[in-house]
Amino acid sequence: MLTRPQIDEVLAMITSKEKQGEGNERVKEVVNRLLKDLFYAMVDLDITSEEMWHAADYLKEVGQNNEWGLLFAGLGIEKFMDVMMDHEDEQAGLNNVTPRTIEGPLYVAGAPETTSYAELENNPEENKHQERYYMEGTVKDVDGNPVEGALLEVWHCNDKGLYSYFDKGQSEYNFRRAIRIGADGKYKFKTVIPPGYSCPPGSATNNMMTWLGRHGSRPAHIHFFVTAPGYRKLTTQINIEDDPLAYDDFAFATKDELMPKITRHTAEEAAANGFGNEPYAHSEFNFTVVKDEKASDNGENHRTRVMSY
Numbered sequence: 001m002l003t004r005p006q007i008d009e010v011l012a013m014i015t016s017k018e019k020q021g022e023g024n025e026r027v028k029e030v031v032n033r034l035l036k037d038l039f040y041a042m043v044d045l046d047i048t049s050e051e052m053w054h055a056a057d058y059l060k061e062v063g064q065n066n067e068w069g070l071l072f073a074g075l076g077i078e079k080f081m082d083v084m085m086d087h088e089d090e091q092a093g094l095n096n097v098t099p100r101t102i103e104g105p106l107y108v109a110g111a112p113e114t115t116s117y118a119e120l121e122n123n124p125e126e127n128k129h130q131e132r133y134y135m136e137g138t139v140k141d142v143d144g145n146p147v148e149g150a151l152l153e154v155w156h157c158n159d160k161g162l163y164s165y166f167d168k169g170q171s172e173y174n175f176r177r178a179i180r181i182g183a184d185g186k187y188k189f190k191t192v193i194p195p196g197y198s199c200p201p202g203s204a205t206n207n208m209m210t211w212l213g214r215h216g217s218r219p220a221h222i223h224f225f226v227t228a229p230g231y232r233k234l235t236t237q238i239n240i241e242d243d244p245l246a247y248d249d250f251a252f253a254t255k256d257e258l259m260p261k262i263t264r265h266t267a268e269e270a271a272a273n274g275f276g277n278e279p280y281a282h283s284e285f286n287f288t289v290v291k292d293e294k295a296s297d298n299g300e301n302h303r304t305r306v307m308s309y
Helices: 002-016 026-045 049-064 068-074 079-091 206-209 267-273
Strands: 114-115 115-120 134-142 151-155 176-180 186-192 219-229 236-239 263-265 282-285 287-289
Touching: 002 026, 049 068, 049 206, 068 079, 114 115, 115 176, 176 186, 176 236, 219 287, 236 287, 263 267
Parallel strands: 114 176, 115 186, 134 282, 134 287
Antiparallel strands: 134 186, 151 176, 151 219, 219 236, 263 282
């Protein structure tokens, strides 16, 4: 077995090719550290050349299938990024009243914008077999003041666990909307409760979960961005509380504070409460955003996203 000094000798040979004052110092720092950890692991775990080339083929498949966002979620990498940012906030004395949690890979910019209220379904008649759902609340700052002009973006999957744009069978921006917040800070939207879903069978991410002895499924959830001038961007999502996988999410996104209570009402109650004439489920949830000057960043990670249809 190679010794640490022997491994370090190879590493020194590689880094000796770098020219001082040229290239990107941050890239050098990160790549060289990752190479060191990899080389040590190759020796410690007796990773063979055959296994390394299988790994190269796997990484190629992940890229070709555009699964990096999904794999980051499933391996807990995106969760750990949140943990690091939460720790930085805690050290800085910041209190994120509404917790952040992972974005996931399926956001699409440019969703239709409405004021205060939105209906997320493009074709409600197609979803009569799903449970009607209303969610409402406020967008406020840490002092409890409404944040007029904030934009609440919301997106979730359809009854088959698929997201519009990525599922070409759905119409544009189905189950995707952007709600502009008025002076009272209130929002409300109408949709249906989405199901949980799983990584596609045979996909690179699902194969990895199988090799790790894990499942590749997520509980029912709804995604949100909250943005406003002068405030830090909030990335979060809620879980549907009675989903059997609510606390067994393969992406590790569940937080107790992000699981609003759901109350269910009869058709008669719906009519009396001004919610139409069908049974419905209802939740209240308030979003709190932090002013930029209190934070070390604006909450935007500038990852590559689909910018429009």
